[in-house]
Amino acid sequence: MLFSKSSSPFVLDDSSVQGIMLKVLYALVPGTLAAIWFFGWGVLINLILVSITCIAAEAWVLWVRDRAIKSTLFDGSALVTACLLALALPPLAPWWLSVIAALFAILVAKHLYGGLGFNPFNPAMVGYVVVMISFPREMTFWTPPLGVAQGWPNFVDTLQIIFASTVPAGETIDSITMATPIDTIKTQLGLENDIESTRTSVQYGPLFGAISGTGWQWINALFLLGGLWLAKQKVIDWRIPTSFLLSLVLISNIFAVYDYASFSSSLFHLFSGGTMLAAFFIATDPVSASTTPRGRWIYAAGIAALVYIIRTWGGYPDGIAFAVVLMNMAVPLIDYYTQPRTFGKTL
Amino acid sequence: MSMPAEPTGALSQFHGGLKLEGHKHLSTRTPIALMPPQDRYIIPLMQHIGQAGDVLVHTGERVLKGQMLAQPHQLVSAAIHSPVSGMVRDIGNYPVPHPSGISAQCIVIDNDYKDEWVEHSAVGEECFHMTSTALRRIIRDAGIVGLGGAGFPTAVKQTEIDIHTLIINGVECEPYISCDDMLMRERAREIVAGSEVIGHIIKAREIIIAIEDNKPEAIAAMQAAIEEDTTGYFRLQAVPTIYPSGGEKQIIKVVLDKEVPINGLPNDIGVLCQNVGTAYAICRAIYHGEPLLSRIVTITGHGVQHPQNLEVAIGTPMQACIDYCGGYNEQHSRMIMGGPMMGFAVQSDQMPIIKLTNCLLVTSDEDTPALPASTAHLPCIRCARCVDVCPANLLPQQLYWYAAAQNFERVVDYHLFDCIECGCCAYVCPSRIPLVQYFRFAKSEIWEQERQRKKADIARERHEAHQARLAKQKQEREEKLRKKREALKARPASSTAVDAKKAAIAAALARVEAKKKQQDVAPKNMDNLSEEQQQLIEAVEKRRAQAVNEANNETNNPATDQAHTSADKH
């Protein structure tokens, strides 16, 4: 009686890359729905556009690289990259901007380095950074959230703005877009208006809502819930969001205590912009993050520090993408110096 | 060595590990059954770590049960014995259980069913008055090796230098395997007796019996056996069921909260670990005078009809054991020697059970649901789940990257040789990377490279010696040449040299003539020569004359050296 040949172990658990990616997508759903609710059709259109572009680009590059297409295409990683990128892009960004960001993310940041598992930089964030630097004006096309000013445009108008760059009659692009809370604070501080006065002003007050921005606080809260579920499912390493959020709180508190008028509170920082998305979904991307337990603490703390610095003193509104990409560069060094002590090794 | 802290009973934990489905109930429903005798036994010479012993018998010889078939001569070596009385049918290469499928030297015994024992006597209680060396001799001659799976010759391991704690390993953490469990339930007193002997040999201050807490019956049985013991230095310790707490280094950490240093052994920190099966075998050797002839094997898995534990004689074909258990089920895909995490797939069931066979796991698809069909896998996504579960606290994903790139220097930097190949990392990998196979590949490549390097060093030395020898020969030749040249220069005229030579030749010829005349050695058999023989003789005569001529015709040319090693082409 002859048997087949293989190597131990012969039992495996039921995890898979596809399973991980699917769980990440599930966790994104609540926050995404909130984003669509508060920021309109643009978010949904971006999601669809970027997803299609990412998957098409990945299929093409796999074909060019002579790789098996089916198993790689459906492992879900391109879809996750697409969703994270789409949620970061402004709802009214022109279609070509979303497409460029998506192509860059998949073709350059992911496959040029070797595909899944080989990219040193987070692909979604690289795509975002490229369009941020190249088209800074288009990247400010955020709609006012639902309930502030005129809210977001209807479906047909949104389609026209995104695909035809045509604004509704009587409006200009500037009149239908509005800066984000973080951006507003930064601009006002530059004009010598402190935070309190900005938050209570007639023009910008409604934008800030109760804590950190109408719409933004809900979106962040829901991403937080999704992220906690992911951590409980052990899909992501709990160390990264914990370190990121704690560091952000610590740094923002230090400065807020020092000068409350010019530095936003930690609560503001936690629930505005892409903080929760970054904490649970972006920084936790396993391929580009640090891999050692201690290294992950340092990596996430570094991202938090850079996010705070860029938000407060940098030239760009939300520093998540730059912070993540910068810390990605530091990962090999961090990994090298934070190896765990091998069993039996005395230092 | 420093004094150990008093064991508090509080347990420590090693990093990582997994909680696995045990599946032990499959094979623990019935007591240990004794395998009936077989017609033929195939006993490999190598069933242990180290060198094979020297064969003592020859084909056709009759051997008795328990007779030594091969004797160890090296230090790290073990004896093998015949499990039955019968005749040595063959000594040759047969397939042996090994992942490579390579055949190795085995002794095949045909059973004569007379069950005749070789003369043997037991030391019994006397052992406590004997020296450690003498007791180790008995254990060595009994062919006892570590029965937990690694097979290190037991007598070599039992040093009495600086050991204070003996751990008897009844943990059996791997799923499906239950041979130690059943042994502890049924033969607890022998295990305790054997442990006492070991304790005496190594002069331990304490003996701790470690058992996983998923074996309540075994714990109860061992506890009862310990309570009968009067020496009072036994302690039973139940440990949490986490794979791989049965590993030597891991159980020491759990029970004593000490870590074996990397590249070190447990006796570096004063601890010795022995499997319960080894302790049982030592009891049989000391109290019954029996060498290691059989062991308990778990036949289990959903691919076999009636999974159970059997007491099997070493050398029994695996198929016989499966047949005893009711044969294969409809659906069976693999036969694994060992457990599902660390065992290896055996290619054929015609191989024998050896001392290291603790389990034969015949799997059906039900047992291996998530096992991929081939080794093709997705790339590593650096999720680091493998880091979280590694009991040796290594970075499996780094080891994988470097092993796959065949960068063996870096692999060693990341402590590849501390990997115990437990399989926890491959179990959790979402990309289904066969991590353990990469590590095994890297280890065997590195060992091969070391062997090649040693061979190359020897070859270099030999080549240098070869060069030196040639140089020396050349030098000697030149010396000779130089001397001759000088000698010739010293002489006044050339003709004198030729004259001298002629004189020498003439003198020699004269001596030969004289001798001939003396002995009258004319060539005999000169009559009735055939045509051919005449021609040969004429040719020889011709050559001789030519040689004499050449000697006479030599001019003033310093002689060409005739002391050549090349062929003398007649």
Added chain:
Amino acid sequence: MLTVVITLAVISAVFGLVLGYSAIRFKIEGDPVVEQIDSILPQTQCGQCTYAGCRPYAEAIARGEADINQCPPGGEATIVALADLLGVEVKPLNAEHGTVKEVKTVVRIDEQVCIGCTLCIQACPVDAILGAAKHMHTVITSECTGCDLCIPPCPVDCIYVETVEPTLNTWKWELPAADHVAPRPAK
């Protein structure tokens, strides 16, 4: 301007002295690169690299006369190690010098046929053949490097090549068959 010239001149002189002194004071005897190269080479002494042994080849590499891809017995591992040591690019084995042997081989003399001519003994670079003129020759298998230099000189063709079979102690695990996602089947 003048100060600049003088300063630079002084600095160069100082450094020149320091370097010169170090070159003499810390000089290493022998050429360590050759030793390092030689320790990487497989010591088969077969001559396929066109040099009379591994040491001359090592010296040739050190002098820059020879390329690193001329050694078939060393195979790719040797080329990679040499490239690593010398900081040059890895290149494929130069086919002019032979091909990598699939398996390790040794030679065996059929003692019945051997005529005791000692030609193979002279050819063997590591003296792995035992024998003397008109006496039996035999190969010391454990010392044979598989260079095959003894085969051409033998006048009676009594030397055979044998593959070295792996034993339980020398068997190696294979690299897992498929690395990453398997490529598409050929069109």
